[in-house]
Amino acid sequence: MNARPHPVPEQFDDPVQQREAATLGMWAFLATEILFFGVLFAGYTLCRVRFPDAFAEGSRHTDMLLGTLETAVLLTSSCAAALSVREVQLGGRRLASALLAATAALGVAFLVMHGFEYVAEYREGLMPAIHYTQQGVHARGMEIFYCLYYFITGFHSIHVMVGVVLMLVMAGRTWRRAYDADYHTPLELTALYWHLVDIVWIFVYPLVYLVGRAG
Amino acid sequence: MNTVERVPAPRSYLEEGYGLRSWLTTHDHKRIAILYGIGITFFFFLGGLAAALIRWELVTPAGDLMSAETYNKTFTFHGVVMVWFFLIPSIPATLGNFLLPLMIGARDVAFPRLNLFSWYLYVVGGLFTLLCLLLGGVDTGWTFYTPFSTMFSNSNVMLVVVGVFVVGFSSIFTGLNFIVTVHTMRAPGMTWMRLPLFVWAMYAVALVMMLATPVLAMTLALIGLERLFGVGIFDPALGGDPVLFQHFFWFYSHPAVYIMILPAMGVVSELITNGARRRIFGYKFMVWAIIGIAVVGFLVWGHHMFVAGQSMYASIVFSILSFIIAVPSAIKVFNWTATLYRGDISFDAPMLYALGFVGLFMLGGLTGLFLAATALDVNLTDTYFVVAHFHYIMVGGAVMAYLGGIHYWWPKITGRLYSEAWARFAAILMFFGFNLTFFPQYILGYEGMPRRYHEYLPQFQVWNVLSSAGATILGAAYLLPLFYLAWSLRHGARAGPNPWDATGLEWTVPSPPPLHNFDEAPEVTEGPYAYRR
Amino acid sequence: MNARAARPQRTHRSGPRPPSLASNLWTLAALLVLLALSAGSALLRLGPFNAVANLGIAAVKASLVLGIFMRLKSDNALLRIVASAGFAWLAVMIALALADVLTRTPLPVPW
Numbered sequence: 001m002n003a004r005p006h007p008v009p010e011q012f013d014d015p016v017q018q019r020e021a022a023t024l025g026m027w028a029f030l031a032t033e034i035l036f037f038g039v040l041f042a043g044y045t046l047c048r049v050r051f052p053d054a055f056a057e058g059s060r061h062t063d064m065l066l067g068t069l070e071t072a073v074l075l076t077s078s079c080a081a082a083l084s085v086r087e088v089q090l091g092g093r094r095l096a097s098a099l100l101a102a103t104a105a106l107g108v109a110f111l112v113m114h115g116f117e118y119v120a121e122y123r124e125g126l127m128p129a130i131h132y133t134q135q136g137v138h139a140r141g142m143e144i145f146y147c148l149y150y151f152i153t154g155f156h157s158i159h160v161m162v163g164v165v166l167m168l169v170m171a172g173r174t175w176r177r178a179y180d181a182d183y184h185t186p187l188e189l190t191a192l193y194w195h196l197v198d199i200v201w202i203f204v205y206p207l208v209y210l211v212g213r214a215g
Numbered sequence: 216m217n218t219v220e221r222v223p224a225p226r227s228y229l230e231e232g233y234g235l236r237s238w239l240t241t242h243d244h245k246r247i248a249i250l251y252g253i254g255i256t257f258f259f260f261l262g263g264l265a266a267a268l269i270r271w272e273l274v275t276p277a278g279d280l281m282s283a284e285t286y287n288k289t290f291t292f293h294g295v296v297m298v299w300f301f302l303i304p305s306i307p308a309t310l311g312n313f314l315l316p317l318m319i320g321a322r323d324v325a326f327p328r329l330n331l332f333s334w335y336l337y338v339v340g341g342l343f344t345l346l347c348l349l350l351g352g353v354d355t356g357w358t359f360y361t362p363f364s365t366m367f368s369n370s371n372v373m374l375v376v377v378g379v380f381v382v383g384f385s386s387i388f389t390g391l392n393f394i395v396t397v398h399t400m401r402a403p404g405m406t407w408m409r410l411p412l413f414v415w416a417m418y419a420v421a422l423v424m425m426l427a428t429p430v431l432a433m434t435l436a437l438i439g440l441e442r443l444f445g446v447g448i449f450d451p452a453l454g455g456d457p458v459l460f461q462h463f464f465w466f467y468s469h470p471a472v473y474i475m476i477l478p479a480m481g482v483v484s485e486l487i488t489n490g491a492r493r494r495i496f497g498y499k500f501m502v503w504a505i506i507g508i509a510v511v512g513f514l515v516w517g518h519h520m521f522v523a524g525q526s527m528y529a530s531i532v533f534s535i536l537s538f539i540i541a542v543p544s545a546i547k548v549f550n551w552t553a554t555l556y557r558g559d560i561s562f563d564a565p566m567l568y569a570l571g572f573v574g575l576f577m578l579g580g581l582t583g584l585f586l587a588a589t590a591l592d593v594n595l596t597d598t599y600f601v602v603a604h605f606h607y608i609m610v611g612g613a614v615m616a617y618l619g620g621i622h623y624w625w626p627k628i629t630g631r632l633y634s635e636a637w638a639r640f641a642a643i644l645m646f647f648g649f650n651l652t653f654f655p656q657y658i659l660g661y662e663g664m665p666r667r668y669h670e671y672l673p674q675f676q677v678w679n680v681l682s683s684a685g686a687t688i689l690g691a692a693y694l695l696p697l698f699y700l701a702w703s704l705r706h707g708a709r710a711g712p713n714p715w716d717a718t719g720l721e722w723t724v725p726s727p728p729p730l731h732n733f734d735e736a737p738e739v740t741e742g743p744y745a746y747r748r
Numbered sequence: 749m750n751a752r753a754a755r756p757q758r759t760h761r762s763g764p765r766p767p768s769l770a771s772n773l774w775t776l777a778a779l780l781v782l783l784a785l786s787a788g789s790a791l792l793r794l795g796p797f798n799a800v801a802n803l804g805i806a807a808v809k810a811s812l813v814l815g816i817f818m819r820l821k822s823d824n825a826l827l828r829i830v831a832s833a834g835f836a837w838l839a840v841m842i843a844l845a846l847a848d849v850l851t852r853t854p855l856p857v858p859w
Contacts, residue, residue, distance in 0.1 A: 010731065011323035011400070020824070021325040021399040027827045028391050031834030032429040038838035039433035039463055043448050045842055046459055046849050068787050072780060075809075079776035082767075082817040089766040129444035140454050140859050147446050151437065195818045202809045205783075206802035210790035214798060398826065426837045452858050462845040513840060517848065526852035529844070 006183040026189040054141020056212025067209035077106035078198040081191040088184045100171035107164040159197045225729040242327035248313035258300035265293035270686040278670040286669035287354040294357030306478035311417045317721035320402025322731040325395040333388040340382030347374035361449035361460040365441040383432045390424030404739035411743040416481025419509035423470045431467035465516035473512040479616030483569045488744040489717045490566030491558025496550045504543035511540045537587035564638035568619025571646045579607025600660025603653045626710030630727040633703035645692040651685025775816040
């Protein structure tokens with residue numbers, strides 16, 4: 001075998017086959033993630049059909065400004081991740097590591113903002129089973145809304161945390177010249193994962209923050 | 216064969232290392248298959264023991280052997296173990312892991328480390344389930360219906376839910392590995408329409424595993440959260456919807472039936488073509504039937520919920536879709552029979568299992584049509600008719616095919632031949648034991664005996680005694696292979712590379728195969744099943 | 749290793765070509781504009797069209813991320829199929845379950 005810096009595992013014929021397998025595997029995994037989150041979205045849809053007013057009321061209790069900011073932050077981080085892959089492909093190492101670190105930082109910013117939301121909701125008594133003090137006709141329906149809210153954002157935040165760790169690892173490896181224009185599949189796959197987490201949030205945003213805002 | 220004899224026999228995968236460590240850290244798909252084989256054999260007999268206890272309890276109408284609560288825990292354990300720790304991994308994780316790379320001419324699956332990791336997930340999931348059993352078991356039934364599982368059951372629901380959650384990821388990763396392997400690792404010339412039907416079945420089953428199992432995982436997580444915090448979306452007392460749980464659960468669990476039966480269909484296609492020495496009749500139809508079953512299998516889950524409070528209109532839609540899925544299944548049965556027509560049929564043990572499969576699958580499938588009819592199902596829901604129906608598919612179908620496959624590829628896996636006489640005897644005994652166990656249950660169900668009770672009306676006793684007697688025979692028949700197959704490991708005659716005179720790439724390599732399967736990348740020039748006729 | 753040369757040796761440089769910087773930045777700009785549009789439209793009284801507009805915008809945003817950032821537009825067609833399979837199966841789950849809930853006799857609320 002000729003001296004390649006990145007040896008191809010023995011089950012593969014050549015680097016192309018390896019890359020094809022890796023990207024296909026990642027996309028297949030992302031399809032399972034779509035269905036994993038999909039259960040929560042399906043549950044949300046069916047419950048909202050039954051309690052439309054309570055869901056609107058519950059949504060009005062969320063922090064729309066923070067939610068919008070969080071969305072903007074995640075969208076920007078996605079762009080940074082995409083640019084870092086591009087940068088590595090073009091041979092830029094420093095800028096790529098910086099972009100990856102920026103992605104991770106934006107992810108942390110998202111988590112911190114979301115933490116503030118959770119704290120505020122706890123104070124307001126919007127946390128089912130832990131501190132829930134709502135009264136009125138929609139109180140019980142709102143409880144279901146908030147259960148779903150915590151399930152969805154909770155699982156999403158876990159995914160963001162995993163993504164932040166992965167991004168930092170990728171930033172470190174890129175800095176140490178593990179990836180170059182020839183070989184950067186792990187970086188590509190991590191970026192794909194990050195984008196999917198972003199896509200989940202793109203759907204969370206209107207479903208959680210924007211219901212019943214008018215009127 | 217000449218090439219194999221010319222060079223000195225390469226070291227087989229079994230000789231690559233002998234210590235426990237060499238097995239527990241292996242990345243070889245063949246060794247991982249054997250690790251799975253050990254695991255599922257253990258769980259099969261554990262689940263079988265629970266089944267035996269159930270049948271012994273039902274010998275008499277009175278509940279004398281165990282209390283109602285113990286009985287509930289026994290059938291729950293039987294269901295959980297048999298579904299998630301035996302049937303779902305059975306053919307894909309053992310035969311599939313072993314054969315898929317061999318059949319498509321690859322050196323290994325695409326992600327060998329992930330493959331080993333799936334096995335460890337399987338083991339961890341299994342340990343949680345065993346721990347749950349040791350701590351007193353769980354009484355919800357394998358379906359974990361809410362709100363009983365979330366609000367009322369005092370048994371160890373959490374442990375078993377965690378166990379099944381973990382083993383679900385094992386099956387997701389196996390599916391992922393198979394899909395990627397089939398897409399990217401096929402040998403030159405191995406086009407899609409030259410794939411053996413077993414590979415097609417593995418591909419379809421991998422698809423189902425990947426698209427259905429995440430739904431189960433999240434649904435179980437929701438159960439866990441609802442149980443932990445006392446709030447959620449399933450409890451009707453809080454405004455939640457228990458039927459919603461059933462939608463999610465059956466969105467996974469109905470396709471899970473196809474996770475069990477599709478691999479069986481793949482195995483049987485290999486067995487019948489070899490046993491009849493004929494090309495498969497209608498290869499393309501078989502392929503499309505496999506894909507059709509996998510896809511339409513996702514659209515029929517509501518037929519489990521006809522009496523659960525589901526809307527009448529939804530039930531009608533699900534009923535029609537359930538009838539539609541009978542079409543590809545029937546195509547497969549017709550094509551197997553057409554393959555046998557004018558074949559040079561042998562009655563070796565694998566073929567006996569395959570023929571048994573076709574008959575039992577047909578009975579199980581046709582009674583499935585009864586249950587898909589909404590009007591009839593109202594009477595038959597939760598009776599022994601349902602129990603008999605799905606055991607004909609899962610035991611008569613999936614287990615028969617699994618054992619047939621194990622016998623057929625045993626020489627390839629171990630390099631040894633087993634005792635054909637004993638194997639035939641076990642296969643025939645199994646067929647009779649099986650029918651004696653489960654056919655009476657159709658009659659019991661039709662007469663209205665409900666499932667999941669530890670006592671029953673005296674008028675049902677005759678059929679129950681017959682069923683329990685059959686279960687005893689069936690149990691003995693299942694134990695037999697354990698002995699003669701183990702015996703063959705040491706004393707069986709050496710098998711050549713191709714003892715069945717079969718086609719297929721897996722028979723071109725030595726038995727047992729070397730570590731990386733193929734010395735040279737094979738070049739495929741013709742379709743599968745190039746038998747004489 | 750020599751025996752494996754059944755296929756011509758190919759190298760790593762075979763994935764989709766890196767997209768231009770401008771396309772990525774324009775995509776981000778479009779995403780942020782759509783976000784503002786989405787937030788703005790939610791404050792207008794549109795009745796059921798609030799939900800339609802919001803979900804429609806979310807779908808457009810998601811396809812921008814999928815197509816440009818995740819490079820589905822330029823990569824292998826198989827990957828597009830895999831990605832759409834995930835969404836399609838989710839749609840089936842929601843549609844058939846919704847078919848039940850919408851036509852069912854409503855459960856009485858327990859409070």
